[in-house]
Amino acid sequence: MTYCVATLLDTGMVFLSDSRTNAGVDQINTFRKMHVFEHPGDRVLVLQTAGNLAVSQAVVHTLQEDAAHVDRRSLYSVETMFDAAELVGDALRAVYRRDAEAFKDHGIEFNATFLLGGQISGEEPRLFNVYSAGNFIEASIDTPYFQIGESKYGKPIIDRVITRSSSIAEATKCALISMDSTIRSNLSVGLPLDLLCLKRDALRVLAHRSIAADDDYFRMIRGGWGESLRHAFHALPNPML
Template sequence: MTYCVGLKIDRGLVFMSDTRTNAGIDSISTFRKMKVWEEPGERVIVLMSAGNLATTQAVVSLLDERTKAVAERAPTLLETPSMYQTACLVGNTVKEVIAQSAPAGQTADSSFNASFILGGQIRGSEPRLFMIYPEGNFIESGEDTPFFQIGETKYGKPIIVRAYDRSMSFAETVKLLMVSFDSTLKSNLSVGLPLDLLFYEKDALKAGLKKRIGADDPYYKTISDGWSNALKVAFQSLPDFPE
């Protein structure tokens, strides 16, 4: 399991993912779940993945290889005319990989499943954010759904729902995501540090801050400890049940 969040604000897009992958409690590894393709001045595309590691790696590798061997498939991620067409391309690649990997009759609901968050901007259009399902279909973020989560989503969702504001700065958004990820890390051993963070500022057409956040990161430790203390203070301030 893993945990990834893509969030849209007025200033652009923010992406965060963990790096844990496990096939049981005695087989835990670290793998990057975030892949970035960019042509500065033309496009930035970010893809985060959750689910079966072999499937997600095959999808990302195939998309990447086709950007380098363009004769094999056109258009590639670096040639699609819109983010919508990019989402279609990723969705079709997901279906292609699962069809090639699964025995006859195997479906996307099986152990081969994989889901993705896709975001970015292509010159001449607005930044866009999509969630792509194991079946290869997808939905786009909007006013009512400004963020997507994949993987182990339930523990980190409440803080985002309660505190999100589209006018947030990048710094405030990272604080929000840090709390969301810290809540998930403390609740589920299948999600783990380090975390990968990326900013994309609207119309920049190049990736912004990229950072890997480990257990020794001072800001992460401050947020983790501060959130725990704040919850205790908030709990203690509530009235006791009348006996």
């Protein structure tokens, strides 16, 4: 499994992915699930993947191949984030046409989802969630974040503290807490993490960091948040039984 979260703020965007993939608990590997398409000053797009690794790698490969050819329609040439989301959906549908029958023969579910966020010059920053069928939805004022993969463990904290007006630093902190809660409760999500932040209208990556077990800030989050939770828990009055 996997856990990816992306947040769309008034001031920018924050993306966080884990890097664990597994086919059963006895086959666990590390693969990056965050891919960046950047032309500084013109656009910066971030793609996060969850689901079947062969499918998501095939989709990313297609998108990267197209991006490497200036004469092709690609994530570097489309004029809107909506068109970019359509490209991701199209690439996914092409993989489906090639693989779906073989998947069916082997009883494997065709399952891959993507978060695509970023900004293209002339537009606002935008965030999309692309489903296995290649269709997609866009984040709104009311729903400033999307998650893919093992999303449930880390959802309550985001629901409670993040709004569109949260700062990039706050959204980063919240994403890391959300990830930590997920890692603690689910074996299939694990370090290292990929963290990427964008500042609105900068049209380039603000920060892109790989976070391993020895990362000082993440260690502080892991210890500090657990401690804070226990403190908050004990500070609330007990029920009368």
